[in-house]
Amino acid sequence: MKEQGVKEKRSSASPRVRGWCPGAWRPMATGDGLLVRVRPPLGRLTRARMLSLCEAAETWGNGLIEQTRRANLQLRGVSEAGWPELMAFLVEHGLAAPDAEGERRPALLLAPDWREGDATHEAARLLERRLADWPALPDKWGLALDAGPAPVLRDVPADLRLERSREGGLLVRADGREWGTPVADVEAAVELMTRLAHWFVDAGGLAAGRMRRLTAPLPGWAAADTEPAAAPQASDAASGLTPGPHPAGRVVGLPFGRATAASLRAAMCDEAITGVRVTPWRRLLLEGEGANSNMKDGAPDDGLIHDARDPRLAMDACPGAPFCAQASVATHGLAQSLAERRSEGPGESAAGRLHVSGCAKGCARSGPAEVCLTGRDGRYDLILGGRADDTPVATGLGESDAIEYWETRDALRL
CATH class of the missing domain: 3.30.70.3340 (Alpha-Beta Plaits)
Known part of the structure; x- marks a missing residue:
């Protein structure tokens, strides 16, 4: 292993950043x-x-x-x-x-625990009707509709956010601003979002690409003077979306965000399941009474995660090679090997988060992780407390090196 101590971005060739997200019409x-x-x-x-x-x-x-x-x-x-x-x-x-x-319109991301007719759901319905009249916006633009008692989507990329204030009222917050603009009701929130989308374009936002990168001050009619409600420490746990029974059905996890169609079909086999809600935390909420029908004899061996203690819930891994052309290493095999060696549960306070990235883009996790293994030239870089593109403390690791480090590290925790 080659040791490095300079804390700066790596100077090696960077992976290609496309600047847009795939869709159905634009694969x-x-x-x-x-x-x-x-x-x-x-x-x-x-x-x-x-x-x-x-x-x-x-x-x-x-x-x-x-x-x-x-x-x-x-x-x-x-x-x-x-x-x-x-x-x-x-x-x-x-x-x-x-x-x-229709696919080029801003994506709507709803807090998964929305209910029919609540503020999150109503705002989504109104926006669906209004988005056709919005200006053309950058491809990655999105809206987070997060109007439950406490926000759960703070760590999910979005450009405009509908949230609650500390006092419980509704507010619209431009991403990158700590405070938001209070609104009287859902209709007023949608109207303000619409005006802010037009202002973003007029203020030079197309060149900036995202709301958080736009340095122009907000207009006077959208003064950010209201403090939002505090976010819980773990947004997915706060909304009750840990694997297991849920008031609306059952939550299942997808190992490293992936499952076979056969596994998902088996999970949906009971006709009493009415639908599935997709979350940004690699978990699915199966709706309906039938969601727990196949759990009578214990968790099925269906390739999904049913145990809230599964260490893979605290791990992020992109598809890696050969699935991604920019990845120089495989990721899921190593991540699975490390999960099998993990000595504690998935909580942040236990072993912390592990990120295995096929390249420095860090598609599976944009934020820092306690341990990050980033692929470069067919080997792995080791990064501690940083992102996939941060400077490593060691380079040129093989899979056996990474496993040895992980086992040593866990032993020191005991």
């Missing part, structure tokens, strides 16, 4: 074919649509379904020749917009 070429991303309307798919997505993954993809940090689902391994047939299928089954224009 992205990767190491295993086209990547086709599906946006579940309001973050939810009915049981029928989820089963249709499983069929699509097996018919036109490689049989895998992945869950993204923005609560989307994606198919891998789609061929260019098969993509037109796939798109016709997705549109027919309500899994894609009928045209590319």
Whole structure:
């Protein structure tokens, strides 16, 4: 291992940053074919649509379904020749917009615990009707609708946020600003978001790309003078989305954000399951009384995560090689090996987070992790307390080196 001590960004060749996210109408070429991303309307798919997505993954993809940090689902391994047939299928089954224009509108990310008619749900319904009149915005633009008692989407990328104030009222907060603008009701919130989207464009936001990178001061009619409600320490735990029973059904985890279509179909086998909500935490909320029917004899061996103590819940790993053309190392095999050696549960206060990244982009986790292993030139860099693109403390590690470090580190904790 080569030791390094300078705390700065690495000077090695950086991976290619495309500046846009794939969709259904705009798939992205990767190491295993086209990547086709599906946006579940309001973050939810009915049981029928989820089963249709499983069929699509097996018919036109490689049989895998992945869950993204923005609560989307994606198919891998789609061929260019098969993509037109796939798109016709997705549109027919309500899994894609009928045209590319509908997909270019800002994504709506809802706090997964929304209820019919509450502020989060109502804002989403109003925005669905208004977004067609919004200006053209950068591809990665999105809105976080997070109007529950406490915000749970603070760590999820978004440009405008609907949240609660510390006093309990509604506010709209531009990403990158600590405080927000109070509004009287949901209609006023949607109107303010619409005005801010137009202001963003007029203020030079297209060049900045994202709201947090726009340095222009907010207009007087959107003064950020109201403190938002405090976020809990662990947003996914705060919303009750740990694997296991849930008031609305059952929560299951996807190991490193991926599962086979066969596994997901098996989880949806009971017709009493009404739908599935997609979260930004690589967990799915299966709705309905039937969600717990296959748990009578213990957790099934279906490739999903059913135990809240599973160490993989505190680990992030991108698809890696050969799935991603920019990754120089495989990720899931190493992440699984490290999970099997983990001595404590998934809580941040136990062993902390582990991030295994195929390259320095850090697609699986943009924030720092206690331990990060980043692929470079077919080997791994070791980064402590940083992101995938931070300066490593050791370079040129093989898988056995990484495993040895992990086992030594865990032994020192005992």
